[in-house]
Amino acid sequence: MKKDFLRKIIGGILLVSLISLGFNKSFQEYMHIPKNITIFEGQDAEIDTAAIPAAAMTAGDNSVIALSQDEKKFSLHGEENGKSEMVLELAGFPIKKVDVNVLKDFKVIPGGQSIGVKLNTVGVLVVGHHQVNTEEGKESPGEKAGIKVGDLITEINGKRIEKMSDVAPYVQSAGNSGDALNITIMRDNKNIQTKLLPLKEKRENSYKLGLYIRDSAAGIGTMTFYHPGTKKYGALGHVISDMDTKKPIVVDDGEIVRSTVTSIEKGSSGNPGEKLARFSEDKEIIGNITTNSPFGIFGELNKEMTNGIMDTPMPITLSDQVKEGPAQILTVVDDDKVKLFDIEVVSSIPQKFPATKGLVIKVTDKELLKKTGGIVQGMSGSPIIQNGKVIGAVTHVFVNDPTSGYGVHIEWMLNEAGINIYDNGKQKAS
Known part of the structure; x- marks a missing residue:
């Protein structure tokens, strides 16, 4: 019983000490010191150590970084491209290492x-559906073929499509022959194959995809x-x-x-x-x-x-x-x-x-x-x-x-x- 009681007392003391340490300003400042610092040649960085007045810092390679110190902070200057390290010491004992990477001067x-800004899309972009008014009624061939708004038509019958004017000849040819078009669309960076048979607009001599498209x-x-x-x-x-x-x-x-x-x-x-x-x-x-x-x-x-x-x-x-x-x-x-x-x-x-x-x-x-x-x-x-x-x-x-x-x-x-x-x-x- 005495051992259990003693163990609880020691545990309580340790817990209170840890909680107190967490609220200690010096400990908080120590925890905020980064493990890695990256700067460019000729540039500076600072580490706030105002709450750790007895701390000292040493550099691993003085040709890469230069260090200076006052009561509130350490300052480091990137001398030349390379890697180095700094060691934070307290009362002569090393307590933290900071890796430093000095990058080449960049501007x-x-x-x-x-x-x-003028952008040309990959293929032609489908921006909407429309109903083709045929002798049998209204229908969108593109929607029926599973083509969605936001899809990119990249190929028709194995031929690359680059602009809107590339599409019309295929549409009219397929409409006259009655053969469905083999269309490749890009959706979410994936290629999808589908077939589409253009329909003839009522009282017009033209065939339609039932899609609104844009190329720029x-x-x-x-x-x-x-x-x-x-x-x-x-x-x-x-x-x-x-x-x-x-x-x-x-x-x-x-x-x-x-x-x-x-x-x-x-x-x-x-x-x-x-x-x-x-x-x-x-x-x-x-x-x-x-x-x-x-x-x-x-x-x-x-x-x-x-x-x-x-x-x-x-x-x-x-x-x-x-x-x-x-x-x-x-x-x-x-x-x-x-x-x-x-x-x-x-x-x-x-x-x-x-x-x-x-x-x-x-x-x-x-x-x-x-x-x-x-x-x-x-x-x-x-x-x-x-x-x-x-x-x-x-x-x-x-x-x-x-x-x-x-x-x-x-x-x-x-x-x-x-x-x-x-x-x-x-x-x-x-």
């Missing part, structure tokens, strides 16, 4: 320019970045979806051109605003589009683009190093002039893997609020600048609060563009 040129889409957005070393760019910060099907457009190819903002429909609660723009008169193609993804559109530019404000390469900030606080965006609200406007980074999620909506931002600039009411459609892709670095891009507006919205980390846009910012092809530890 991009921020955008902000208004661009026109157009709109406007904002350039985010341009990488002079590879000529690759990123824009919009979010996927382009078809206006009818609401599904992401599967891109065959596309192009971007310059555009000019003609007016602004100001946003209000429950009614997101919009930039109204037109493509440049010369319709000069300034780049191609190879990818349409949740992180934006990507491709290569034919020539360098300038914004007239920040036209020299700037460093970037990784997702785990973005701070809450003041920032700015580059965007166009009049004609084709890029301007810098103040915002606030309300929150930032230090994402371990590529993901959208990593930032919550709020427009604080009085001029921009007066002009647009906050974030409007067409502003997507506007680069976000903080402390002289590109940290991300504007993506979405909050419907009930047009002054606020989401942003995506620049790290993930660069990853989607196929630009490797990581050392030796390895992604940073988190």
